[in-house]
Amino acid sequence: MxxxxxxxxxxxxxxxxxxxxxxxxxxxxxxxxxxxxxxxxxxxxxxxxxxxxxxxxxxxxxxxxxxxxxxxxxxxxxxxxxxxxxxxxxxxxxxxxxxxxxxxxxxxxxxxxxxxxxxxxxxxxxxxxxxxxxxxxxxxxxxxxxxxxxxxxxxxxxxxxANFEEPGKIDLAGYMEKNFMFNMPLERFGYLTGRSLTTFKRDFRKIFDTTPQRWLTQKRLELAHYQFVEKKKKPVDVCYEVGFENLSHFSFAFKKHFGYAPTELLASGS
Structure with a gap:
């Protein structure tokens, strides 16, 4: 580039x-x-x-x-x-x-x-x-x-x-369900939900009973699957829109999670 x-x-x-x-x-x-x-x-x-x-x-x-x-x-x-x-x-x-x-x-x-x-x-x-x-x-x-x-x-x-307020403490579950596709550092998610990194991780585990990294990966892969099945989008487009940084890592993670590659899913038509 x-x-x-x-x-x-x-x-x-x-x-x-x-x-x-x-x-x-x-x-x-x-x-x-x-x-x-x-x-x-x-x-x-x-x-x-x-x-x-x-x-x-x-x-x-x-x-x-x-x-x-x-x-x-x-x-x-x-x-x-x-x-x-x-x-x-x-x-x-x-x-x-x-x-x-x-x-x-x-x-x-x-x-x-x-x-x-x-x-x-x-x-x-x-x-x-x-x-x-x-x-x-x-x-x-x-x-x-x-x-x-x-x-x-x-x-x-x-x-x-003319609004100069900084983010206050908000509903963590609702915010993450809405914004999980953005590949942000956890510190950023913490800031935008009004929490320190430590408090963010603690509250996250209480709500979702898992780590942020595991939850984010699963949510992004599930969204990718939906985009393939319902929207018929190309892997190169879906990869970046759901929060992955490169196509090869995305394809590997997708196949590991679902048992088949994105290209196989698209070829099957289901």
Whole structure:
């Protein structure tokens, strides 16, 4: 995989993947505003799968688990402009405009395709990536412009951007049943459920009567089996969407668990 990134600051970058695809299971520490220049991205979250292409503009909220799969397309690399909206920056911004912290209403991905003001704002960043000396404070001004546009076109955006709460202790069983397909370190699962790693493991065993690693592997393989039987998906797609890192390990684990390989299951048609 050949990856290149150019930065205006650490919060604004031009990202480019030249190879066949790139896959990552991540938790978004910051809100991310993304404009697609070329390529394709599949974002798999607990509530659904999203597909983004050239020209799309979308905002991914922070503290969300997702599987990201980036593909080049039509002979062009996967290229995006990415703007991080950090909690510190947003806290200062909302303090200055007199908006108090809010309780989040919805933490789902938001789409802003074909909006001329927002596209113009993000497109105007392109020349800055080629400059060695930048105008003072340009990143702050551009992020301010983007957030101002978002607030003017999305009446509910403050409920997301002006929410600065960290995850509290929540129902562990419900959260894990919803998010088991994301290949996150256990420390991340603990953080997102409001627990230390030690408390997470202890509570997990009380609820599921097994270790997190064994439970996660079984749940991912069961989901893979369902995807093969009901959705007729290809092994290479299912492998990454259910939380495995490579196809050979996935196929080995699947056959060990079920007694037959994914290709055999698909060939049987059952």
């Amino acid at each position: 050949e990856y290149n990134a150019k930065y205006i600051t650490e919060d604004i970058k031009l990202s480019c993947y030249e190879d066949r695809f790139f896959k990552s299971d991540i938790m978004f520490e910051h809100h991310m505003l993304i404009w697609f220049i070329s390529g394709e991205t599949k974002v798999v979250q607990a509530e659904g799968t999203y597909l983004f292409n050239k020209g799309d503009i979308f905002l991914i909220p922070r503290n969300q688990l997702a599987t990201i799969i980036n593909y080049p397309k039509d002979g062009l690399p996967h290229k995006t402009v990415v703007m991080h909206l950090t909690a510190d920056w947003l806290c200062n911004y909302y303090d200055k405009v007199g908006v108090k912290p809010q309780t989040v209403v919805s933490a789902q991905i938001r789409h802003y395709n074909n909006h001329p003001l927002l596209e113009s704002c993000l497109q105007s960043l392109i020349p800055y990536f080629e400059m060695t000396e930048l105008p003072p404070n340009i990143a702050h001004l551009k992020i301010t412009e983007a957030v101002s546009i978002l607030r003017s076109i999305d009446p509910d955006i403050d409920s997301m951007l």
